Amino acid sequence: MLWVKAMKKVQMKERQQYLEKHSISELFSFPIEEYIEVHEYRRDEWIIREGMRPDYLYYVIEGKAKIYMTYQNGKVSLINFINARDYIGEMELLNEVYYTKGIQASTKTVCFAIPLHQCGKQMLEDIIFLRELTKFLSVKATQMAAKYSQSLAFPLENRLADFILQTADGDIYREKHVTVCDFLGVSYRHLLHVLAKLCEKGYLHKAGRQYRIEDRERLEQLAGVSRNGEEALIYRVIRNE
Amino acid sequence: MLWVKAMKKVQMKERQQYLEKHSISELFSFPIEEYIEVHEYRRDEWIIREGMRPDYLYYVIEGKAKIYMTYQNGKVSLINFINARDYIGEMELLNEVYYTKGIQASTKTVCFAIPLHQCGKQMLEDIIFLRELTKFLSVKATQMAAKYSQSLAFPLENRLADFILQTADGDIYREKHVTVCDFLGVSYRHLLHVLAKLCEKGYLHKAGRQYRIEDRERLEQLAGVSRNGEEALIYRVIRNE
DNA sequence: TCTAAAATATGAGATTTCTCATATTATTTT
């Protein structure tokens, strides 16, 4: 595999615009803006390579990404998703010993990148930052627990609908089936079967090796069912924040 | 239902012994020990009632507990487990708006209880404490994500074995089937079917309405299979800490 | 460019798990 380093560092006026539009200065007690770089990644680009400690703490302001990890047996698993307003690299900032997972943009993704060598120490001593990060993590942990305990309850059709919406780039869905099976815990055979069903129903249209979302509303409906519990929870956790 | 308030506040010498055996003073930058109460709960006792903000931040030093929550439709769900060295009530400490879940001891459980009205503000301004809590939450969030993404892959037999080991009080397992179905996301019918299978195999013995663990090793083996991914992950995250 | 490996596809029988129907105990309430 050939990897061209293609992350774009956004400069000047454009950088300034991002900083103004998504101000995060209230998340720190020291003037962070001057240190912040704005990084832009294209679809499929790696934001962090597995096993390599990152040099930045990232804060996602636009886009979506996926967390991958390779198991002892060589199998690569999709572990979770990252969305706007999530942190990337906080595990490495907090834990000296931590096996870094790979993170790959699944759409164009823009991040604030805070250089660790300049700000790392300061961040770990910044009460406001730590308090915010702790809140973020507490909500995330709770969500995951809820999602875990609830999601087992629904058949693949619902979970897959949710997955498609989460991973689609606009209206185009094109994940590797093998990866998806792994993440959703179903067999390859069954995944194809259910995908075919979604096409039959007219929610998706298969074009070559990618799928186009034809009826987003219905998909959301399907996905919604399987997210009910989680939503109720998040609603209660998040509201008024 | 009749609920006698029965939590025991451990005093004097016994309190002192707990404090010495499980010192947590290194988790704070101020002298916390003098404020700490030691609370002891019996099996099935509620440590926190759903919807009631707790007056303490708890740190579990012995025992196991379960987190429950009631959904809009009145259904009560087991959300997750709590073990020794976990915090209870950190969500309430961190988030002003948070719907408090119910927490029930599933074996005799001993906690350090740190009174919020005395220490809450101080804790939220304590760098060391916040940093530790953030680490704890980051690991927990990661574990949950891994567990979620992996555990779907195994049939009930494996997940149930894990569940039984997690919830058993000594060798006695006696969860309500309805609750378990809900947590594990399977039908009542199927749960009984698999429980019967475990009995047939001689791993469990059914005595009235409770089950005795007859072959812990085999159960652990079954559970281990379904926990492989997670374990690998935790190993990498936790080792050397 | 050719070849090997990876990814996609599809069929068919076997397992797992679900739904529904219906009894039989506990437990709680009146």
Place this chain on the structure above:
DNA sequence: AAAATAATATGAGAAATCTCATATTTTAGA
């Protein structure tokens, strides 16, 4: 103590999902 409610049980057919076998198409690497 009787009645109502919740929890436990069991059977049987249906749906979801898995395993295995095998074929075709892409993709990566020599």
